[in-house]
Amino acid sequence: MKRWLPAPLLSVTVFVVWLLLVASLEPAHVLLAAVLALVLPLVAQRLREDTAHARRPGVAARLIVVVLWDIVLSNIEVARRILGRESRMRPAFVWIPLDITNRHGISALAGIITMTPGTVSSELSPDQRHLLVHFLHLEDADAAIAHIKSRYEAPLREVFP
Template structure:
């Protein structure tokens, strides 16, 4: 790495964040006057420089095209689950069986675990309730627990966790 590129990396440790901060600053002030551009540029440089030591290295997305298919899968599941929960709540009276399931997880890094928990929580009828301290178990609250809790475990592991592992190369 050359001296110039190291200096640039120190001045702008997060260039996209800096650009985003400048754009947001100008949009919030509804003006592009020279004073606002200069102040916004100063803030867009200073804030990321001050925040750079706080950054935690995150795992890289190894298969970005899998992210697109994962997003569509989750969106489809959210729509389907919304209808299922609506029918369950508004439909004919029947006994709802809520339950808590311990799902073993094979993910190690916090970002893939967060993606998995967020996916489970966004899908109506399930909520990621807790993660064990050793990050080996995800506790999921299920609105209507099937008779065999292994169905829920298999669904989460095969439908979501396996895809998250592919995306992050875990």
């Protein structure tokens, strides 16, 4: 029973909340609510098991502060750039070589880069060893790579070994 219903209370909650959201007791909605009530707790359990390998909560907390600070600074820089002359911007794509191999760490790195204004993660190479990043303005590719690797990738490697 535990295998099909790893969290019975969560299943009941999903079932009830779905029916409240759709405000209908039609058979199709009840069936969909039942499917969601069975599937979502199983997915949540799988995600918990996959992320149970994260380590170093202190490093993760410092990384969050660094990312939030960088987001504020990047917002100011992007505003300054887009309010200035367009001819002064130098957009570019750069492949960032990755040392991190944990898929959750790579996803977190791609998310951090995308959340930071002025940069967007665009593609992960098939071998998951390089991440393509678009920069709104790039003066020095090597400096940008070093910045991402030291400020984001290095702490993520400690959190997701």
